[in-house]
Amino acid sequence: MDKRLIIIDGNSIINRAFYALPEMNNKEGLKTNAIYGFTTMLFKIIDIYKPTHISVAFDRKAPTFRHLEFKEYKAGRKKMPDDLGVQFEPLKELLDKFNIHRLEIDGFEADDIIGTVSKIAEENDYKVYIVTGDKDAIQLASNKTTTLITKKGVGEVEEYDFNSVMEKYEMTPTQFIDLKGLMGDKSDNIPGVPGIGEKTGIKLIKEFSSIENIIENIDSLKGSVKKKLEENKELAVMSKRLATIIRDVPIEINLEELEYGDFDKDAVIESFRNLGFTSLLSRLVELDGGNIVNEEIELNISKLENIQEFINESKNQKKLILKTVKKEGNILEKNIMYMYISIDGKNIYYINEDEILKLETILSSNEVEKIGYNLKDDYLALRPYDIKLENMRFDITIAEYLIDSTSSTSYECSDISMKYLTRKMKSKEELLGKGVKAKKYEDLELEELSEYIGKVINVVATVYERMEKNIIETNMDSLLYDIEMPLVEVLGEMEYEGVKVDIEKLNELGAQFKEKILTLEKEIYELSGEPFNINSPKQLGVILFERLELPVIKKTKTGYSTNAEVLDKLRDKHPIIDKITEYRQIVKLNSTYVDGMLSIINPISNRIHSSFNQTITTTGRISSTEPNLQNIPVRLELGRNIRKVFISDDKCKLVDADYSQVELRVLAHMSGDENMIDAFKHNEDIHTKTASQVFDVEIENVTSELRGAAKAVNFGIVYGKSDFGLADDLNISVKQAKEYIDSYFSKYSKIKEFMDTTIENASKDGYVTTLANRRRYIPEIKSSNFMERNRGKRFAMNAPIQGSAADIIKIAMVNVYKKLEENDLKSKLILQVHDELIVEAVEEEIDIVKKIVKEEMENAVSMDVHLDVDLNVGDSWYETK
């Protein structure tokens, strides 16, 4: 068999990769762009040239003979950036795992090693490929050696062998050395002959073929060229020597050791995971013809014939992996097409909708653990059948969210499959298509559907124990099993229950808004002198800043900024501004909150069934979509009216409970700051207390301005705000803002300490944690970019506080839900807005509901600071203030 050797100039390629690719980090913040670029290049080369042998040569730090001969050699080169330097060792480790040979020898550059090894390989009848970004290596090209020079970063290569060099440059590869001897090389600081550049150099080489021959025939030259050469003969000879790649470095090399082939696949996969190269995992599969897929999966998927036998087995094993498939439709209606179930993940059965009830005994059994992927969907699918899916034990989506809440993927099964199993499977989008042409499950043939869902079930079965191990190792098992998994049912019930809407009231508000919008529109057109689309920031910008010539306050990437802040600064300048502000406000209310809500009211229940998502936010909060019920207006009275349409059902009231200052209490507890803890212990108004401390006045002398300033400081601290930002907010000087912050930290000194330690830990560990041990990785904190690193610090300061508050209310939700159930109450938890819970309580239960909610919320966790909950009852959300 033909032997093909690839020799890579490690330093050259890692450099190219580093400068060609944007910054990349793994989740601990290690820079990885150069490693990534190198690896993709390696894969590409292996794929194209199918080498039997590979070696990567690296420079050593020790000086080479070139430095010793010419002390200016490579002088003036910039020091390697740290962000690149740190990537060498991980790359070398990765190459070792690929079983790819490495060559490093003191006193010789990678070039010389490559020159020598390629020569030996040529003599042994190898076909040689040299990969580098450095054109000097073209001198090594021959009939047996092809030099591959990278182009466009490291994405492509250009081939040079003897013939192509002759064709392209009309000189032999070795004559390139003579040319460089004449021209010199800026990057290596090789002098060459001063005054002789590329054009003259090429002419001379073509005529005389070498520097030696030029010197011998120097008399046949004339003019300035002759003079330059006569004066710099020695320089030319030395430059040629410096430019000559050595091909007889004294090394003992056994080419057999360079053989490429088997490597420890698990080790490489592990490395890729650590480096965060999930996309490369799939390349690994292609690279090795699919052999890297560890487990050959063969699934038996069939219709379940003997239901009783399966039930018995499931009860025996106390385990059930399941995935329901439903048609698109109303959340309140029966829409299941099939349910796929399995115990071992390999023998997978499906049943039709009409037989689902037969499985109720295991589905609603507390003895059988349910393991799945997006279990809330299964819970909700079964809900209209009056089947309660009980003991939802493990959801791989939620587990993966806990493992890495900052992951850029959305925890798709296909992503999880690739990450944990190095196994490719279709994503849902690949299965169904996207956009308007997207198919639905009901459009698929049963066979195709079964193949896909079968794989999902198998991934769940194969992956969940590995995830569990990871979660236990990172002390998140209680977070998963005691908080997040029990919460699945709570959120499912909230979605199913929904919130009642007063449709008439909503329409009435809409009519009012629309009328007002028309009036404002007319007034604005009159003031501007022409009609335009007020909703277009671009058109509005032209009107304000060109036609009306108002001063430009701020610019956006694309033009003038016209946001509320800018408009506020312009309001004295022109009467149109206030009209536009009001117009914007009402348009927002009308389109988002009136039309938006109307379009999504469930026709069966006349209620709004929002989705509560558990795996979106990086901090641990829940998010709400379709519609978002967590941003219903409250601050301004006009918008607050929207809350009048969210009402309680007949013979019910809304019980609204919200935590008072939960984030500041968390901060007081986590930092252990006695001063702040004390303020909460004495039920003092925290902002007044802060004002009194920071501005050094008696409590009774704190004015509302001072309190307002203190409030801004308190919130700013939670977000890691700067003096600059605070100054902007409070309209004071940066110097003054700095004094406020300094004074704050001197009074609440443990808070300062806490912030510093948190940042330190984040830098050291790469992550921060909450009270319930929820993790957030912060790769930004290791960035070499000032701004990015500062963002990382702010994330580090904020995530434990916001995340712990999220932990607390999640615990409260689970406990409130449990208590309502235990007491056989009909009242239902229906909403959560980060620090607020709303229960729709039937009238006879209001007192006990209030008691339960207050107790469970206030006692969700035990801290050095007590939690305090405000309760309000009303017929609408508006009334519960």
Add this chain to the structure above:
DNA sequence: GCTATCACG
């Protein structure tokens, strides 16, 4: 599909 804006905690 991106950008600007604005609603909430």
Add this chain to the structure above:
DNA sequence: ACGTACGTGATAGCC
């Protein structure tokens, strides 16, 4: 000196 507050989702305009 750098640029400057965390976390979300919906809508409209525009390319």
